[in-house]
Amino acid sequence: MSNIIQLPGLIDCHVHFREPGFEHKATMESESVAAKTGGVFTVCDMPNNSPMTITVEAFRDKVRRSEKVKDVDIRFFFGLTSSEDIGEFKKLMSDEELKKKCPGAKVFFDHSTGDMGADKEVLEEAFKVCAELNTPLVAHCEDAQINKEAHDMISSSDSDTQDVSLHSLMRPCASEAKAIADAIGFAKTYGTHLHIAHLSTELGLKLVKDAKESELTVTCEVAPHHLFLTVDDYEKLGTLGKMNPPLRTASEQQALWSGIADGTVDCISTDHAPHTLDEKNADNPLSAPSGVPGVETMLPLLLTVANGGWPHPDSDRFSDIGFRNSDIVRLCFENPNKIFNLGASDELKIKVDTDAEWVIKGSELHYKCGWTPYENWRVIGKVI
Numbered sequence: 001m002s003n004i005i006q007l008p009g010l011i012d013c014h015v016h017f018r019e020p021g022f023e024h025k026a027t028m029e030s031e032s033v034a035a036k037t038g039g040v041f042t043v044c045d046m047p048n049n050s051p052m053t054i055t056v057e058a059f060r061d062k063v064r065r066s067e068k069v070k071d072v073d074i075r076f077f078f079g080l081t082s083s084e085d086i087g088e089f090k091k092l093m094s095d096e097e098l099k100k101k102c103p104g105a106k107v108f109f110d111h112s113t114g115d116m117g118a119d120k121e122v123l124e125e126a127f128k129v130c131a132e133l134n135t136p137l138v139a140h141c142e143d144a145q146i147n148k149e150a151h152d153m154i155s156s157s158d159s160d161t162q163d164v165s166l167h168s169l170m171r172p173c174a175s176e177a178k179a180i181a182d183a184i185g186f187a188k189t190y191g192t193h194l195h196i197a198h199l200s201t202e203l204g205l206k207l208v209k210d211a212k213e214s215e216l217t218v219t220c221e222v223a224p225h226h227l228f229l230t231v232d233d234y235e236k237l238g239t240l241g242k243m244n245p246p247l248r249t250a251s252e253q254q255a256l257w258s259g260i261a262d263g264t265v266d267c268i269s270t271d272h273a274p275h276t277l278d279e280k281n282a283d284n285p286l287s288a289p290s291g292v293p294g295v296e297t298m299l300p301l302l303l304t305v306a307n308g309g310w311p312h313p314d315s316d317r318f319s320d321i322g323f324r325n326s327d328i329v330r331l332c333f334e335n336p337n338k339i340f341n342l343g344a345s346d347e348l349k350i351k352v353d354t355d356a357e358w359v360i361k362g363s364e365l366h367y368k369c370g371w372t373p374y375e376n377w378r379v380i381g382k383v384i
Contacts, residue, residue: 002353004384007329008346009041012295013103013336014138014197014221014269017043017074019065021050026274026368028065031295032072034366038296039350039383041072042342043272044103047079054078054085056092063101075342077106077138080126081118093133103340104136104195109179110144117144127186127194136193136219136340141179141204142245147171164285165234168246176245177203184211187218195339196220198271200245202255209264219339221267222256224298225373228312229253233373236314239280239288240373243273246290250318257321260331266339268302268331270294274369293367297360297374299352302328303381307354311377356382 012035018026028045035043045062047053053062059078066074078089093099107126108117118126130137151170180196184207187194196208199220211218225243230250233241241247259265273291282288301311306325310317337344357380362371 003355005325005352005354006349007039007325007352008333009344009348009350010039010299010328010332011042011336011342011344012040012269012272012298012332013044013267013340014046014223015043015272015295016046016048016274016291017272018274019049020061025276025279028069028074030366030368031272031274032069032074034293034296035072037366037383039299039352040295041348041350042075042344043072043295044075044077044340047077047106052079052081054081055088056095056098059092059098059102063098073344075101075103075340077104078102080105080107080122082122083125086122086125086129090129090133093135103342104138105130106138106140108140109183110140110142110147110175124186127190127192131190131192136195138195138197139179139183140197140244141176141183141199142171143175143178143182146175146178150175162285164239164242164288165231167242167286167290168231168248170286171244171246173201173203173248173252176201177207180204180207184208184216184218187211188216191217193217194219198223198226198245198269199265200226200248200256201252205255205259205264209259209262212264219266219335220264221269222260222265223269223271224294224301225271225292226253227256227268228301229373230315232315237373239282239285240292240371242280242285242288242290243271243292244290250315254318257323260327261322265331266335268298269336270298274367276369277371292373293365293369293371296365296367297372297379298332299328299383300358300360300379300381301374301377302332303352303354304379307380309380311374311379313377351384353382353384354380356380358382
């Protein structure tokens with residue numbers, strides 16, 4: 001007899017559904033089917049589209065497009081890259097209907113996919129305005145100067161600059177830590193609710209933990225690809241393992257699980273960021289776009305760990321993580337629901353067969369891009 005559990009419909013507070021502008025990679029409809037199949041009922045979509053979501057008009061267009069999706073609630077972050085964008089954000093937040101669809105604003109401390117990096121003056125203004133508007137500010141924390149210096153040093157060396165694993169050295173742990181420290185400094189100055197996106201390092205975790213102990217309103221998320229993949233996976237994955245921030249070492253991975261256990265980590269969210277296989281198979285691996293899909297596979301990966309397993313076929317579980325089904329509810333429903341004031345109901349349940357064991361196949365998932373970094377991984381847990 002199957003072991004059926006009930007969970008609230010999950011929340012993924014960090015996705016890139018690519019519409020508008022990149023519908024060849026994904027659409028709101030295609031990725032919502034994947035989300036629902038994976039037990040995710042609410043998603044928060046990021047602003048690096050084309051056009052970027054930095055005007056009220058662009059935001060309203062995304063809301064209109066989302067109306068064709070009936071069974072997944074899509075919210076939209078607003079991007080802040082200039083003072084003009086911040087003015088537009090103020091207008092948006094004065095519109096009560098549009099405001100309901102906006103869980104907060106997003107800043108990038110360095111360029112990532114979409115080239116939305118902001119300079120220091122804009123970043124500081126964004127923290128000030130979000131504090132005044134009492135809305136969360138999500139930060140992609142990588143320091144532009146440290147990244148540039150690392151990139152230039154590696155590019156000028158005699159090493160093989162076609163090696164995709166160099167991506168992790170070009171965006172080092174110190175880059176994340178410096179940007180997180182700067183972001184926390186702004187949050188302390190202005191009283192902003194700061195949310196750190198896809199935190200990937202032990203140094204970053206320590207800074208967040210210290211900020212929480214100082215009673216600053218700082219929260220953070222980690223992504224499944226950093227919880228389950230490391231730099232050792234580049235050899236097998238190649239560019240399919242390229243994302244920002246990049247893959248880290250096993251010790252950094254273990255620190256993330258420890259941060260989940262001690263409560264420093266508030267959310268697990270996927271940073272679902274699909275690209276086509278043709279785009280990923282670039283002639284120069286380091287020029288391949290960064291990002292991996294994940295919204296459909298988050299729940300089975302986590303359920304496998306919560307029920308005593310470890311899904312990675314080529315690495316060992318490093319210790320008793322102490323992760324349980326209740327942690328999935330806390331990290332993938334309760335906390336993001338509260339942090340972003342989403343109002344998702346815990347009465348909307350999913351039923352999951354935790355005895356169902358299956359093998360992840362990209363061709364059988366519902367992503368438009370048709371691939372996954374977890375190809376052939378054996379997991380448990382099927383939404384029924």
